Amino acid sequence: NAGVMQNPRHLVRRRGQEARLRCSPMKGHSHVYWYRQLPEEGLKFMVYLQKENIIDESGMPKERFSAEFPKEGPSILRIQQVVRGDSAAYFCASSPMDRAAFFGQGTRLTVV
Amino acid sequence: SQQGEEDPQALSIQEGENATMNCSYKTSINNLQWYRQNSGRGLVHLILIRSNEREKHSGRLRVTLDTSKKSSSLLITASRAADTASYFCATDRTIQGAQKLVFGQGTRLTINP
Numbered sequence: 001n002a003g004v005m006q007n008p009r010h011l012v013r014r015r016g017q018e019a020r021l022r023c024s025p026m027k028g029h030s031h032v033y034w035y036r037q038l039p040e041e042g043l044k045f046m047v048y049l050q051k052e053n054i055i056d057e058s059g060m061p062k063e064r065f066s067a068e069f070p071k072e073g074p075s076i077l078r079i080q081q082v083v084r085g086d087s088a089a090y091f092c093a094s095s096p097m098d099r100a101a102f103f104g105q106g107t108r109l110t111v112v
Numbered sequence: 113s114q115q116g117e118e119d120p121q122a123l124s125i126q127e128g129e130n131a132t133m134n135c136s137y138k139t140s141i142n143n144l145q146w147y148r149q150n151s152g153r154g155l156v157h158l159i160l161i162r163s164n165e166r167e168k169h170s171g172r173l174r175v176t177l178d179t180s181k182k183s184s185s186l187l188i189t190a191s192r193a194a195d196t197a198s199y200f201c202a203t204d205r206t207i208q209g210a211q212k213l214v215f216g217q218g219t220r221l222t223i224n225p
Contacts, residue, residue, distance in 0.1 A: 033213060035215070041218075042200055042215045042216050042217040042218045043155070043215040045213070045214055045215075048211070048212060056212060091154060091155065093213070101202075101213055102157060103147075103154045103155040103156075105153060105154040106153075108152075
């Protein structure tokens, strides 16, 4: 049973481009969370999804950010028109309900 | 304000000593979890303690939970250089039917050989 898989591990984008981050949850896990981590800081909740549904997006910036978890395929975090302040590590976690969350290795986004 | 505040923010001890990290939170929780993060890596789940539990052990790790004080502690006994990492507590809450893990800022632990 592979762990939570995130790709790419590193992503470099120029200002104004789009960034797409992918997360494949562990087999059997239908809950996916996205977190953002700035350098030397903890993880900040962004969004919680179940298959085809956004349950809680209270941590998502109102503009440029979107997330989806389709019936088939990985969860996608999409950042449009990236700015330097979007540079961070983005972590995905999956879990069955009310259990420990398992994290991927993260995608480190650098906006130049 | 941020749920799950750890203290100290940084801790440096000698190998073989015990390390204690604390976590405080503000609202009711389903459970509380501790994670470790090595520099530049993802988070590794260490231990989960449910709201009706007071203490839990896993190897050299001991976690306590005091729901009346809304606090938890993580004790690492007989520390090793490989324990050097950041440690985060995360509170697991249900908000309007949705489960959310909220993390603190973490404690950066350095074990000196």
